[in-house]
Amino acid sequence: MDQASELRKRMAHRSGPRGVSLKTAAVTSGKGGVGKSNVAVNVALALQQEHNNTLILDTDVGFANVNVLLGSGAGRTLLDLAQPGVLASDVVQTGPLGISWISGGTALPDWIQLSRDQVKVCFDKLMDLESTLDWVIVDTGAGLSESSLHLLESVDQILLVTTPEPTALADAYAMIKVLVRRSPSARIRIVVNRCRTFSEGIQTFQRLVEVSKTFLSFEPGVMGYILEDPAVGRAVFRQTPFLLSAPDSRAAQCVRQIARRLMGGEEVAPAESPPSRRGWREFIWKLQHALGRG
Ligand SMILES: Nc1ncnc2c1ncn2[C@@H]1O[C@H](COP(=O)(O)OP(=O)(O)O)[C@@H](O)[C@H]1O
Ligand SMILES: [Mg+2]
Numbered sequence: 001m002d003q004a005s006e007l008r009k010r011m012a013h014r015s016g017p018r019g020v021s022l023k024t025a026a027v028t029s030g031k032g033g034v035g036k037s038n039v040a041v042n043v044a045l046a047l048q049q050e051h052n053n054t055l056i057l058d059t060d061v062g063f064a065n066v067n068v069l070l071g072s073g074a075g076r077t078l079l080d081l082a083q084p085g086v087l088a089s090d091v092v093q094t095g096p097l098g099i100s101w102i103s104g105g106t107a108l109p110d111w112i113q114l115s116r117d118q119v120k121v122c123f124d125k126l127m128d129l130e131s132t133l134d135w136v137i138v139d140t141g142a143g144l145s146e147s148s149l150h151l152l153e154s155v156d157q158i159l160l161v162t163t164p165e166p167t168a169l170a171d172a173y174a175m176i177k178v179l180v181r182r183s184p185s186a187r188i189r190i191v192v193n194r195c196r197t198f199s200e201g202i203q204t205f206q207r208l209v210e211v212s213k214t215f216l217s218f219e220p221g222v223m224g225y226i227l228e229d230p231a232v233g234r235a236v237f238r239q240t241p242f243l244l245s246a247p248d249s250r251a252a253q254c255v256r257q258i259a260r261r262l263m264g265g266e267e268v269a270p271a272e273s274p275p276s277r278r279g280w281r282e283f284i285w286k287l288q289h290a291l292g293r294g
Pocket of ligand 1: 034
């Protein structure tokens with residue numbers, strides 16, 4: 001059975017209001033190259049392993065590489081939805097463990113060339129996926145373009161990835177500053193990636209909390225720590241996510257803990273309230289706005 005018909009079958013069998021409980025999280029960073037795509041792909045797979053139907057949406061248009069990490073070809077992209085007769089299920093690809101993913105496409109100019117109506121057609125079709133999914137993990141580009149800010153405002157929560165490097169930390173702070181100015185109730189949770197020890201990770205997080213509290217009166221939450229681990233680089237070379245190729249590695253253990261926290265199965269700081277829920281429709285609507293502006 002091809003992937004599209006497999007998904008259509010899943011959609012047909014799912015009559016309950018699953019989309020109502022669909023949760024969305026975006027993985028982002030201030031500085032590039034800090035591990036966003038690896039976090040997005042492996043956390044999504046850890047959610048899938050816990051019986052959540054999970055979709056990875058690759059919106060790093062121009063540098064899309066979720067497909068590379070999953071060891072898959074480029075295939076169809078969100079852009080193809082603009083074509084008549086192409087359904088949402090046709091652009092959803094199936095990866096390891098049956099995870100779903102959609103490529104945002106590799107050429108930003110292609111999006112800009114679409115008319116506003118064509119963009120609307122794409123996103124109207126995406127609405128059809130609502131009933132098939134429990135989680136959507138959005139991989140984003142680094143930095144502060146207007147379209148990525150819109151995108152970040154469209155999800156329930158933001159996982160902001162940084163490393164302990166001062167430059168990454170400074171860029172993470174800059175990102176928090178802009179996000180909080182735009183929406184003071186933004187739910188931002190920090191992932192410190194590539195820390196050599198957990199105490200280095202905790203110190204990095206605390207530094208970010210201190211400066212955010214002092215200058216922004218905002219306290220970001222912690223999502224977790226991922227240790228520096230050669231298994232990550234090896235997995236990237238083999239194009240198999242480390243959660244699957246090295247399930248006992250330190251990085252995989254860290255990622256599973258993050259997935260458990262996301263699912264709410266782990267204690268979070270008492271001050272943290274649950275993320276506000278925006279739902280699939282609002283998410284798609286805002287995403288359309290984000291990408292429609294180009
Ligand atoms: N925890 C880690 N341990 C070791 N290397 C890592 C780790 N996280 C990321 N890397 C390295 O950083 C590179 C960039 O990661 P990637 O997820 O593509 O970053 P981004 O999406 O932020 O640009 C990876 O190819 C990998 O070699
Ligand atoms: Mg990336």
